[in-house]
Amino acid sequence: MISIKNLSKIYKSKNRDDVTAVDNIDLSINQGEIFGVIGYSGAGKSTFIRLLNRLEEPTDGKIIMNEKDMTNLSNKELRNERQKIGMIFQHFNLLWSRTVFDNIAFPLEIAGIPKEQRKSKVQELIELVGLAGREDYYPSQLSGGQKQRVGIARALANDPKVLLCDEATSALDPQTTDDILDLLVSINQKLGLTIIVITHEMHVIKKICQQVAVMDNGKVIEQGEVLEVFMHPKEKTTRRFVQQVMGEQVEQSPIHYFVKNYESGKVLRLHFVGETANQAIISKLVKRFNVEINILQGNITQTKDGAYGTLYVHMDGPEEVVNEAIKYIQQTSVELEVEENA
Numbered sequence: 001m002i003s004i005k006n007l008s009k010i011y012k013s014k015n016r017d018d019v020t021a022v023d024n025i026d027l028s029i030n031q032g033e034i035f036g037v038i039g040y041s042g043a044g045k046s047t048f049i050r051l052l053n054r055l056e057e058p059t060d061g062k063i064i065m066n067e068k069d070m071t072n073l074s075n076k077e078l079r080n081e082r083q084k085i086g087m088i089f090q091h092f093n094l095l096w097s098r099t100v101f102d103n104i105a106f107p108l109e110i111a112g113i114p115k116e117q118r119k120s121k122v123q124e125l126i127e128l129v130g131l132a133g134r135e136d137y138y139p140s141q142l143s144g145g146q147k148q149r150v151g152i153a154r155a156l157a158n159d160p161k162v163l164l165c166d167e168a169t170s171a172l173d174p175q176t177t178d179d180i181l182d183l184l185v186s187i188n189q190k191l192g193l194t195i196i197v198i199t200h201e202m203h204v205i206k207k208i209c210q211q212v213a214v215m216d217n218g219k220v221i222e223q224g225e226v227l228e229v230f231m232h233p234k235e236k237t238t239r240r241f242v243q244q245v246m247g248e249q250v251e252q253s254p255i256h257y258f259v260k261n262y263e264s265g266k267v268l269r270l271h272f273v274g275e276t277a278n279q280a281i282i283s284k285l286v287k288r289f290n291v292e293i294n295i296l297q298g299n300i301t302q303t304k305d306g307a308y309g310t311l312y313v314h315m316d317g318p319e320e321v322v323n324e325a326i327k328y329i330q331q332t333s334v335e336l337e338v339e340e341n342a
């Protein structure tokens with residue numbers, strides 16, 4: 001568990017106003033989870049993540065990580081603790097004059113690991129991140145996604161317990177972003193390490209995070225399980241982020257708007273939260289009951305903990321069969337609203 005209490009960072013300036021980049025943040029991050037911090041540019045995300053490994057000195061507050069108070073360590077202890085925290089960056093921060101192999105070996109050299117041991121560890125990491133065959137390439141010969149794979153392998157070299165990701169996919173195209181996010185999830189599962197991701201893209205949060213904190217103006221303004229935040233975004237900034245992936249809120253379409261187009265049958269609003277959308281409910285309905293189902297409008301997105309969204313359908317057929325089918329849906333965990341022509 002990572003425990004962050006009253007964490008603040010004020011950048012002091014002689015000739016300009018002080019900037020409170022991180023303002024009194026309290027957070028608990030569970031061991032082994034993928035925790036996302038989202039915010040617009042200037043919200044304080046980079047400062048926040050750099051405080052965690054003390055690349056920035058906090059002005060106030062406490063960070064307990066790997067059972068150590070990160071804010072109260074000698075230089076030697078800090079060096080030791082930093083080895084348990086890997087970090088990856090938006091622009092990869094690779095050493096351009098070193099090969100893939102030597103970039104990944106670098107932290108092991110610093111840690112004083114003997115050559116043979118280094119070699120087998122680097123080879124293991126190269127396999128893990130999918131770079132086999134590219135050991136002798138230089139960073140300039142790699143694509144963005146491959147460079148980030150080197151960054152990830154290097155960050156994992158000292159077997160960290162925590163991986164910090166600072167906008168790690170922001171410089172990548174959408175397909176490469178998804179590949180790198182898949183790699184982070186597989187590393188999280190294989191190695192059980194805690195991953196903290198900062199981003200301005202809700203897509204990243206919904207794809208890999210279990211928990212999310214929304215930052216605005218140095219503060220955490222909203223926090224919770226990703227699905228919960230999708231369902232009930234409280235703050236305006238959070239709603240804007242949810243709209244990034246959901247588009248205009250389908251929920252705003254009133255159900256009676258659809259029903260006037262149909263003389264028979266019923267219009268249903270099916271709301272999916274969590275794994276329910278994976279139940280293939282529509283195909284089950286059609287197989288079990290003699291009904292016709294016409295999809296009218298829908299917006300469903302996949303989060304790490306299952307799908308979330310709403311589907312409007314028109315269901316037609318003999319009245320008693322339609323009613324049976326509705327009863328069947330009510331027994332599932334899909335939330336249902338029914339509207340029929342009066």
Ligand SMILES: Nc1ncnc2c1ncn2[C@@H]1O[C@H](COP(=O)(O)OP(=O)(O)OP(=O)(O)O)[C@@H](O)[C@H]1O
Binds near residue numbers: 019041045047
């Ligand atoms: N070294 C610094 N000195 C003074 N002010 C700083 C420094 N670093 C960041 N700031 C200020 O702190 C605030 C938060 O910046 P930070 O980079 O942490 O935000 P961010 O959410 O990561 O945004 P971005 O994604 O654009 O980097 C901004 O107002 C920024 O100008």
